[in-house]
Amino acid sequence: xxxxxxxxxxVGLSFALYIGIAxxxxxxxxxxxxxxxxxxxxxxxxxxxxxxxxxxxSFISMAGLIAFMGYDGAVYLMGWTGGYVLLALLLAPYLRKxxxxxxxxxxxxxxxSRTARVVAVICLIFISFTYVAGQMRGVGIVFSRFLEVDIxxxxxxxxxxxxxxxxxxxxxxxxxxxVAQYCVLIFAYTVPAVFIAFQFTGNPVPQLAxxxxxxxxxxxxxxxxxxxxxxxxxxxxxxxxxxxxxxxxITLALMVGTAGLPHVIVRFFTVPKVRDARKSAGWxxxxxxxLYTTAPAVGALARLNLVETVNGVEQQGTPYGEMPGWxxxxxxxxxxxxxxHNGDGRVQYAAGDAVLGKPTFxxxxxxxxxxxxxxxxxxxxxxxxxxxxxxxxxxxxxxVLANPEIAGLPNWVIALIAAGGIAAGLSTxxxxxxxxxxxxxxxxxxxIFAKNISEKxxxxxxxxxxxxxxxxxxxxxxxxxxxxxxxxxxAFGLAAAxxxxxxxxxxxxxxxxxxxxxxxxxxxxxxxxxxxxxFKGVFIEPRADNIPANWLFGISPEGIGAVGMILNFAVAALxxxxxxxxxxHIADLVRHIRVPGHPRPPSP
Amino acid sequence: xxxxxxxxxxxxxWCEHIALIFKLLAIWFLISFGCGILLADLLNQFSLxxxxxxxxxxxxxxxxxxxxxxxIYATKMHRLDKKYDFHEx
Numbered sequence: 001x002x003x004x005x006x007x008x009x010x011v012g013l014s015f016a017l018y019i020g021i022a023x024x025x026x027x028x029x030x031x032x033x034x035x036x037x038x039x040x041x042x043x044x045x046x047x048x049x050x051x052x053x054x055x056x057x058s059f060i061s062m063a064g065l066i067a068f069m070g071y072d073g074a075v076y077l078m079g080w081t082g083g084y085v086l087l088a089l090l091l092a093p094y095l096r097k098x099x100x101x102x103x104x105x106x107x108x109x110x111x112x113s114r115t116a117r118v119v120a121v122i123c124l125i126f127i128s129f130t131y132v133a134g135q136m137r138g139v140g141i142v143f144s145r146f147l148e149v150d151i152x153x154x155x156x157x158x159x160x161x162x163x164x165x166x167x168x169x170x171x172x173x174x175x176x177x178x179v180a181q182y183c184v185l186i187f188a189y190t191v192p193a194v195f196i197a198f199q200f201t202g203n204p205v206p207q208l209a210x211x212x213x214x215x216x217x218x219x220x221x222x223x224x225x226x227x228x229x230x231x232x233x234x235x236x237x238x239x240x241x242x243x244x245x246x247x248x249x250i251t252l253a254l255m256v257g258t259a260g261l262p263h264v265i266v267r268f269f270t271v272p273k274v275r276d277a278r279k280s281a282g283w284x285x286x287x288x289x290x291l292y293t294t295a296p297a298v299g300a301l302a303r304l305n306l307v308e309t310v311n312g313v314e315q316q317g318t319p320y321g322e323m324p325g326w327x328x329x330x331x332x333x334x335x336x337x338x339x340x341h342n343g344d345g346r347v348q349y350a351a352g353d354a355v356l357g358k359p360t361f362x363x364x365x366x367x368x369x370x371x372x373x374x375x376x377x378x379x380x381x382x383x384x385x386x387x388x389x390x391x392x393x394x395x396x397x398x399x400v401l402a403n404p405e406i407a408g409l410p411n412w413v414i415a416l417i418a419a420g421g422i423a424a425g426l427s428t429x430x431x432x433x434x435x436x437x438x439x440x441x442x443x444x445x446x447x448i449f450a451k452n453i454s455e456k457x458x459x460x461x462x463x464x465x466x467x468x469x470x471x472x473x474x475x476x477x478x479x480x481x482x483x484x485x486x487x488x489x490x491a492f493g494l495a496a497a498x499x500x501x502x503x504x505x506x507x508x509x510x511x512x513x514x515x516x517x518x519x520x521x522x523x524x525x526x527x528x529x530x531x532x533x534x535f536k537g538v539f540i541e542p543r544a545d546n547i548p549a550n551w552l553f554g555i556s557p558e559g560i561g562a563v564g565m566i567l568n569f570a571v572a573a574l575x576x577x578x579x580x581x582x583x584x585h586i587a588d589l590v591r592h593i594r595v596p597g598h599p600r601p602p603s604p
Numbered sequence: 605x606x607x608x609x610x611x612x613x614x615x616x617x618w619c620e621h622i623a624l625i626f627k628l629l630a631i632w633f634l635i636s637f638g639c640g641i642l643l644a645d646l647l648n649q650f651s652l653x654x655x656x657x658x659x660x661x662x663x664x665x666x667x668x669x670x671x672x673x674x675x676i677y678a679t680k681m682h683r684l685d686k687k688y689d690f691h692e693x
Contacts, residue, residue: 066663071644074662078636081667085632088674089625093681207664211654220654238648238659247641255636273692278681282674289667296663594618597690 003411007146010415011422014184015161018177018426022165025172030459033170034101034438035269040175042276046283048178049267051185053080053258053284054291055131056138056425059185064396066299067306070229070237073299075250075558081285081292082251083258088281091259091500092268094507094593096277101269102435103262103499104443110506111514112586114448119521121439123498124262129472131491132432136477139425145333145401146418152478158426159474166430167466174430175270181423186290188420192404192413193294196301199407206297225304231315232307233351233386237300243548249559256565257492260500262439263431274596302399305406310349310392317346317388320369326405331372334361335395338371341380342388345369350386353378355393433473437465490532493557497524497564505572510590512572515579520572528564532557617688624680628673636666 001009027033040048058080066073098106104124108117136155143154165173190206197209201221213220219227226236235241242250258264267284268277312318320338327347330336337359338347345368355376362373380389401421404413441462446453453461498521505512505520535546535557548554555563639647644658652660685691 071659071662074640077663078640078666081670082632082636085629085670085673089628089677208653210664211652211660213654222655222659238656240644244641248637251637251641275678275682275685275692278674278678282671282678285671285674289671293664293667591614594621595614595688595690596685597692 001411003414004148006411007415007418010412010419011147014180014419014423017180018161019164021176021180022169022173025169025176027168027170027172027459030101030442030455030462032172033459033462034434034442035266036170036172036175038099038270038272040270040272042271042280043283044175044179045267045271045276045280047182047287048175048270049264049280049284050287050291051178051182051423051427052267052431053264053288053428054185054424055428056135056142056421058291059189059421059424060138060142060400061397062400063295063298063302064399066296067303067399068394068396069241070235071240072242072247073296074240075242075247075254077292077296079251079254080258081288083255084281084285084288086255086259087264087268088278088285090504091265091507092277092281093274093596095265095503096268096271097274097593097596099269101442102438103265103503104439105447107499107502107506107517108443108447110586110589111502111512111517112583113514113518116502116514116518116521117443117447119518119525120499120502121443123494123521123525124439125436127261127491127494127499128263128432128436129476132429132436132469132473133476135425135429135432136473139422139429140477141397142401142418142421142425146414155474155477158422158429159470162426162430162433163467163470166433166470167463170462170466171266171270171434174434177430178427181427182287184423185420185427186287188416188423189291189400190294191416192407192409193298195409195413196305196403196407197297200301200304206294210297210300221300221304225300228304228307231385231387232311232349233383237303243554245554246548246551246556246559249555249562251559253496253559253561253565254492256496256500257494257561260495260498260503261491262495262499263428263435265503266435266438267431298400298403302403302406305403306394306399307349309406310347315387317344317348317391319346320371323347324406326402329405330398330402334359335398337361337374337393339374339377339380339391339393340367340369340371341377341391347392348388348390349392350388350390351383352381352386352390354390358395359393429473433466433469436469437462440465440469490529493528493532493561493564494525496561497528497568501565501568501572505569507590507593509576510587511576511581513576513579513582516572516574516576519575520568523571524564524568527567528561531560531564613688617684617690620684621681624677624684628677631669632673635661635669640666 031037062076095106100106104117104120107120139158140151140155143149144151165177193206194204197206198204200214201209201212202215203209203212214224218224222238226238229237271277271280310318337355339354355374356378360375362375365373367373382389401417404417441458445461446458502517502521640662644662647658648656650657
């Protein structure tokens with residue numbers, strides 16, 4: 001069977017599975033729709049959380065980023081896992097005990113303030129929409145690359161599938177499809193990794209392969225990589241380029257941001273007990289760690305593989321005509337480019353910029369060797385001790401998607417990668433869309449604007465909000481605003497600087513009042529947003545170059561959420577000392593959520 | 605919190621709980637930010653199973669420790685709940 005048919009078959013089967021689950025688990029009440037009626041087993045919730053959490057970016061981009069960042073890639077590895085410790089110890093159990101449907105509902109009730117609830121809804125919607133646009137885009141890209149359909153057609157199919165199970169099943173449908181999606185994506189990620197690890201090191205466990213000797217007898221993988229990269233003018237793989245304080249703050253911002261992301265928090269509302277919420281966070285992290293400890297091995301092996309394939313055994317480069325088939329496939333999808341700086345007809349890879357930024361191609365003509373003509377070549381200077389100038393542009397996203405082809409794995413493995421990438425994108429998109437729709441139907445509509453609507457109307461409103469949110473997400477995926485590439489900094493920075501401190505103080509301080517919480521959230525939000533806009537300029541022109549010399553304390557916009565969080569805590573504490581303590585029933589509420597069991601005290 | 609000076613079981617439970625959280629978060633910080641970032645250069649002089657130690661903590665070790673921390677927390681809290689008789693059934 002050829003690759004195309006096989007891919008259609010595998011992706012089609014996975015879709016049939018998701019839709020089957022949706023039909024089996026329809027939501028019949030608002031409880032079903034928002035939190036699957038709190039009846040999800042902790043291990044199932046762990047898997048669903050893992051799929052919810054691991055986005056198209058984790059699946060497609062992360063290993064590639066690590067491959068090119070080396071040690072610095074640890075900011076993602078630690079940042080996107082360490083947050084679960086904070087979530088398990090500081091947030092999830094108490095919010096489960098609180099037992100309501102949404103994150104803004106907690107903030108609104110704990111701070112007995114509609115304003116606080118609305119501020120929380122605004123933060124939530126902003127965080128979730130920026131994030132979901134990237135997911136739909138990822139789904140579209142996988143479709144267009146592997147199924148060779150138009151990106152927009154791919155988007156429409158993806159939207160249709162999410163529509164069926166998110167609108168019909170709500171949280172209940174999403175939960176069980178996410179369990180299935182986790183199985184698909186983790187299988188798709190680890191199978192090629194095991195093949196490649198075995199091929200290079202003789203050790204099939206990727207986590208161990210990273211520290212192993214290479215089978216060709218040229219020494220340990222990491223030592224070899226360090227040495228090869230040094231010779232090509234790069235830094236060592238195991239040494240970082242980022243400053244220590246930047247590493248520190250980016251990691252902190254990603255960790256705290258993870259713990260503050262509403263679509264992750266809300267997953268812990270779906271388990272039966274407080275005890276289950278604690279355990280479930282542990283299971284979630286195990287399932288996430290399976291992928292996150294495989295990724296560094298995939299990254300290192302892919303980088304070495306790339307160098308060896310391109311530069312060849314003699315390290316003189318490979319003539320364009322002799323490059324393997326995947327080279328042209330990816331060149332045709334704009335993710336790879338070659339510019340022959342020294343005119344020798346050989347592709348050479350070293351440190352330095354082969355092209356300026358992303359390549360733009362001349363679609364009409366081809367170069368002397370048949371390559372696509374690049375219109376914006378770099379200077380072609382040789383960097384450091386490298387033997388030649390860099391001539392190759394590689395988009396990091398290729399690393400995971402092309403890895404099976406580069407390693408010459410069978411077609412069914414490549415088909416799996418496509419299904420896995422789509423599963424990762426759809427599961428995260430569905431989780432995000434659900435928190436958006438529930439914050440609209442439950443927090444804004446039922447909570448503030450139309451308190452008297454019946455449960456049936458609220459459920460209908462929830463479904464409609466989900467349908468509208470999917471359409472907007474699809475639109476954003478088809479017409480990505482210029483800032484999609486920057487969303488990571490935004491979503492995590494804002495979650496870290498706004499929601500996380502407000503929830504944390506609501507649980508751990510019975511003195512924190514609404515004035516403190518609202519001023520803290522607004523300070524964190526405005527400071528973080530302002531700093532990112534100042535350097536990255538999303539709706540405006542950047543006001544300053546995004547370089548370390550201009551940064552506050554050497555902290556990049558990616559890490560500034562951690563500073564926003566500290567400001568949020570400081571301002572909230574200061575304002576709370578000068579304003580009245582919260583009323584007695586709030587102190588009772590705080591006491592109530594701190595312990596499992598025990599019926600809730602009556603509130604006035 | 606309570607109206608008189610007697611420490612209630614609820615407050616005792618919360619104190620023990622906070623102490624546990626502090627201990628576990630200290631380890632969390634030491635492993636990830638300590639060994640993985642601040643001390644990485646120092647630890648890179650040593651090696652473990654073919655890894656430079658600082659690099660290993662940053663890219664693998666810390667994740668294993670995170671998983672362990674959550675399960676230790678869940679187990680210890682289960683015991684604490686029982687000790688103070690906070691049932692959920």
